């Protein structure tokens with residue numbers, strides 16, 4: 433059995449980006465460790481959500497604990513940085529915030545957990561943090577350095593398949609179900625082009641767990657949110673797979689095929705090579 437450490441920026445990121453993969457690994461008996469850089473203090477706060485004297489950080493910590501139970505997380509640790517807020521905000525440079533953290537200091541803290549856990553695998557974000565949030569970009573930078581310090585043999589970047597999202601948008605435009613207007617306008621800059629993605633995990637088996645874990649993050653993903661208001665079949669189409677780019681061991685040419693699971697040790701690279709065909713498989 434392996435130990436797989438997921439490094440995320442804020443409570444709820446683990447569920448949205450990698451929740452199905454975490455549940456899948458936990459169900460197979462692997463140890464799933466979740467390290468969260470911040471408590472998401474600068475998230476939006478719906479009116480009348482918090483109890484008197486309660487902070488958003490406290491609420492999000494209990495939401496994260498509940499999501500972790502649903503997804504089978506064995507250990508959750510914080511790196512104790514402060515949420516940096518969205519790109520361009522004044523909060524990005526505040527002392528103590530993750531985006532402004534000393535790279536070595538943050539990497540050493542994460543590497544300490546990787547070493548303590550003898551974690552075979554580390555999952556971080558792609559170079560632009562999926563969508564450019566400064567804390568997500570910092571997850572990539574700190575994660576890469578920590579993996580080098582700890583000698584973690586297998587490293588993946590969680591991302592989104594940009595071509596898949598573009599195809600979904602087209603599909604939505606032609607269907608009865610209409611996503612919110614603003615999700616249709618802008619060009620897709622999220623994630624990475626399909627050609628970069630090495631690994632696609634089918635998590636449809638765990639889609640109910642993923643949805644329940646999203647619901648657990650009620651302060652950020654309300655029942656009327658875009659995510660949770662999708663019809664069930666649309667939800668499964670959108671959230672039924674999770675994408676990764678293998679950083680190391682460096683993938684060899686795979687004639688366009690994707691791995692169907694994370695490698696759990698560097699030696700399993702060959703056994704894992706026969707994966708799913710790549711491509712925009714909307715509607716599968």
Ligand SMILES: [Zn+2]
Pocket residue numbers: 441442445565568
């Ligand atoms: Zn986040």
